[in-house]
Amino acid sequence: MKKILLLLVLFLTANAFSQNVNDYEYVIVPAKFSFLKVDDKYRLNTNSRLLLQKYGFKSVFPSDSMPSEIANNNCKKLYFDLAEDNKLLITKIKIVLKDCREKVLFESDYGTSKEKELEIAYNKALREAGKSFDKLNYKYNDKNNSSITQEPSKTIVSETDSETFYFAQPIANGFQIVDNEHKVIMKLYTTSQKNVFIGLKGNTNGVVISKENHWFFEYYENGKMISELLNLKF
Structure with missing residues (x-):
């Protein structure tokens, strides 16, 4: 009982x-x-x-x-x-x-x-x-802010050079991403989701996710979300 x-x-x-x-x-x-x-x-x-x-x-x-x-x-x-x-x-x-x-x-x-x-x-x-x-299982129910209207956020899609490929090399808790000259471009840190990484590129923080068989680095810049296509190979 x-x-x-x-x-x-x-x-x-x-x-x-x-x-x-x-x-x-x-x-x-x-x-x-x-x-x-x-x-x-x-x-x-x-x-x-x-x-x-x-x-x-x-x-x-x-x-x-x-x-x-x-x-x-x-x-x-x-x-x-x-x-x-x-x-x-x-x-x-x-x-x-x-x-x-x-x-x-x-x-x-x-x-x-x-x-x-x-x-x-x-x-x-x-x-x-x-x-x-x-x-x-969070889902906003609009109870507190039902009277608020906002302009929809805009996503800017940035495409990289289609001839440029990056390669993922394992490191502690994730991967480092290098170019053809083995220069480290960014670092990825694993999350609880298989195809979602925390991405760090210079001073820019974001997420690297897989969508429709492509990898994207997504982050905010001046209040707008940038979605940058990555030709990434693991």
């Missing part, structure tokens, strides 16, 4: 989380997490934003432009945070989503990593924690 009650409580709790989170379209990702001293240290904030976008949220930094009804009403936004619980030689973090009253609407499972290099460790733990979104 106790097991049945416990399962019922867990079921109702999970549905309550989902229902509440679904009321929000925008999630604010801080420029810096409290346990780190530098903005976007280890690119953890940028990768958190990309992770949210992967699961359908509109994730933004506090300095980004937003519809006025969102920007001027804190209670129409969710707030993203990471909680750290590191142990000896283990990096351990979880994702927390709160409303404007600091009420926790969603907590992920802890993601962990034993990697020694902190940038790799934190981002691996973030990806592990992000797998909890698979169970959340």
